[in-house]
Amino acid sequence: MTGFRLETGGRVDRSQPVRFHFDGKTFQGFAGDSLASALLANGVMLFGRSFKYHRPRGLVAAGSEEPNALISVNRGLGRFTPNLRATGVEIHNGLKAFSQNRWPSLEMDFGAINDRLGMFLPAGFYNKTFMWPRSFWDKVYEPAIRKMAGLGDAPTAEDPDVYASTYAHCDLLIIGAGPAGIDAALGSMDSNKRIILMDEQDELGGGALADPSLWPWLERSVKALSDAPNVTILTRTTAFGYYHDNFIGAVQRLIDHLPEIEDMPREKLWRIRADEVVLAQGAIERPIVFGGNDTPGVMLSSAAKVYANRFGVAVGKALALMASHDSGWHDMFALAKAGVGISAIIDVRESVDSALMHEADRLGITVYLNHGVVGVNGRHGVRSVDICDYGNQQVRRIDTDALLMAGGWTPSVHLWSHSKGSLKWRDDLGAYVPDQPNENVVCVGGCSGDWDFGKGAIIDMLPTPKDQSRIKAFVDFQNDVTAKDIKLAVREGFRSIEHIKRYTTNGMATDQGKTSNLNGLQIASSALNQPVPDIGLTSFRPPYTPQTFGALAGHAKGALFQPTRTTNIDSWAQAHGAVFELVAQWRRARYFPKPNENMHAAVNRECIAVRSSLGIFDASTLGKIEVVGPDAAEFLNRMYTNPWKALEPGRCRYGLLLKEDGFITDDGVSARLAHDRFHLTTTTGGAARVLNMMEDYLQTEWPDLDVWLTSTTEQYAVIALQGPNARKVLEPLVEGIDLSAEAFPHMAIREGRICGIETRLFRVSFTGELGFEINVPTAYGRAVWEQLMAQGAQYDITPYGTEAMHVLRAEKGFIIVGQDTDGTITPFDAGLDWAVGKKKPDFVGKRSMARPDIVAPGRKQLVGLLTDDPHIVLQEGAQIVADPNQPIPMTMIGHVTSSYWSETLGRSIAMALVAGGHDMTGDTLHIPMPGKTHTAKVSGVVFYDPKGARLNV
């Protein structure tokens, strides 16, 4: 086959030449050409190498169903797009396109050796062959297979393009703007409905674009629709998925067809909710299965018509048709009318409609009925075909340079199936068509099986006198699946089409079997001797055609992937050199290194400062919930393990929260501000979860309680001022609060002003030192912080981060929920018996603490660990064994949950969950770590100031 541009015809603009590049060579086409039509017009017939056998491949189709002509487009760094269908790429000046899966070149491909070895590469070959030895898979087999078999290269540079997304709502969404879709839009245009009409191509028309007799109608219709204010037209827009309740995802391509990269988004994701959907996606012509049907120059007959009538390109000089369906005959007549040379019509049927015979006769076309193609001569292009007369089994040769296939039509039911509409088999069409809808949707035109292309015979593959085991008759061009492979799968015992599909990979390529599924079904049906509907149909899943990750991600990448929450004081920490870490979604200062200070040195310095003088810490991320109402105390009494009803206003309490299963889920210090008002705090990561849990109980279990819950996490900035000099710094800044130890004891709250700002001042400590937590309205956080820094300068006030906070709390044995607990730890396991109200009749989780497994001995319990070598800091997560000399695999009795160097104590400290740990005090345990097994003695968890003398000053 050698394609060429016809003298006249087509919708391309012959006054606008376009220069573009393919595999480094420069070509010329016209505005309106696809890459496929422009290359075809230049005589290019080889578009790629096949996936497995590296066979030379040309165009099969003219639309998005194209299985072979996958190409890459390079628009510069980060703008490399592989696996585009040449039929869907619009050319523009300077376009750089490349073929794929070939080395060193498309014409001379080393991998084609696979084709000669084809008899050794049957279905399931990889599964069968490369299983042994197992260790070879990762290092030998997989890399080699990946190098040989494959699609385009994945881009490696970051994509610099921007992708937009939008939501849209409409009364009527019409997908597909061929004649059926346009008619649907025209029919509803005069209503008040908001209508969206979309099509994947660059202009409306669909099949009408290849039928010049319809062009005047098309022009009138497009103008009418464009003028209608209630109709939105989206071209270059692919509806890729149909989801629940008429929710449709579509991607609009905005700039890939333009010569310059405009300063605008590359693609736009549309999320459309439609009241009613009309699917007018048309139908896809089916190839015919016979030996050599993948030779470049063998293509769908409807595609040849599209190239001639839409693009003004003849796919060859003498076209032959292999038909089992009337539609191919009509295509040939149209091609003849367009001035394309015709060689012959071959039809597998014994007779066809007499009108077709008369028209062929009138046009002087030779017709061979009851014949079939049994061989295609030529490797990189068709030179001639051998056809067999099924009457007398005589084979003759016909000269032709392009062989067209007309195997009937497959309705595009992809989106219909996404919407879970049911399908029914129609014997007369040899295809599945839409049956019962699952949404408010109708199918019209080709995709409903409603077409006037005439009749056809349903065949699995063409009969041939040749040895069937020696011919490659392709079913799935993109995945290189042959009829032989499907028959082999059936012989090997596969019965369900779902299994046959996965074993042979038929229909599993990027085209999802648009041209192969029905032929595969027919062949399996014949091999199994069962009707097609009994074999089933594989599922259609989004996307209809491959879409870019960029379009789906939209703006949700980099810093916008998920929000980073920052406190009002974060900007100060940033300006003062803090090293940050993410805690849940919060960005928190981890430590504040001085010049030339590493984390270890900074944390040691920060810890010593708190213990000896004064530290300041941004605790704003703590979850906060305001609990208000006459039954507030009763509610908290039922939620937390502790008793709350007797707590006096002005006092605080450590609250321990369990889930109903008895395991610790959160903790925090909370304050009673008034008889009917509490200020709760939760862990930083647990705030939303705790509020949800409390709302759940309040709304559904105890709706009789008169309580309101409000999240106030972001309403307060919280500054922890910790250290022996904390009170001295506060005194001059605070109004209306007596800070003396007698008037304002540990675990109390007072309301007043600090630096003129209203404050809820807690006297609490997560460090074991005299401490205050200053709550002020968020907007004043940094201002108050800076005042405290100025006032504290005389005491060498030291900002500290989460790392020092962790060390300080561990020295005091305070747990971090989620680090020292893991969702299977009860208050008793954690040594928090004291926080459980023994006299309370009920609270969330109480009954579960009496479950048999919870009271059984041998549960993991929280203990302290002191290494025999005080300089060894155990790894958090390290496993613990009782006897280091036991055979491997050893019995692990627990693990290290927290472990730090304590500069204050001059040694390492650790906490661990150990089975039966509470009864092991003083015992030596063993902790295997890389290089050495360390020994440590079990201790209590409070390593510093066990009597709490430093708190009550």
Add this chain to the structure above:
Amino acid sequence: MILIHCPYCDEKRPEIEFANAGQAHIARPLDPSGQTDAEWEAYLFIRANPRGRHHERWRHVHGCGRFFNAVRDTVTDKFEATYKAGEPRR
């Protein structure tokens, strides 16, 4: 994306505004301490896994914040009804 009718807002809103909250109509026993181990186990752990009609709780978490009950078909994913907490099982 499913549309869910919130019985409190009385509007159909997209699924992303809601959070599933497990099986519906499992009341917390009024006197948990009086429960046998078997009764408590049934309350705490044993859940239905029907093919078809399923009563479940949803929360309009990014809307009014209310918990409500729903009947959803686990095969078709279609909501048959949604109704306020405390109303009788449908």
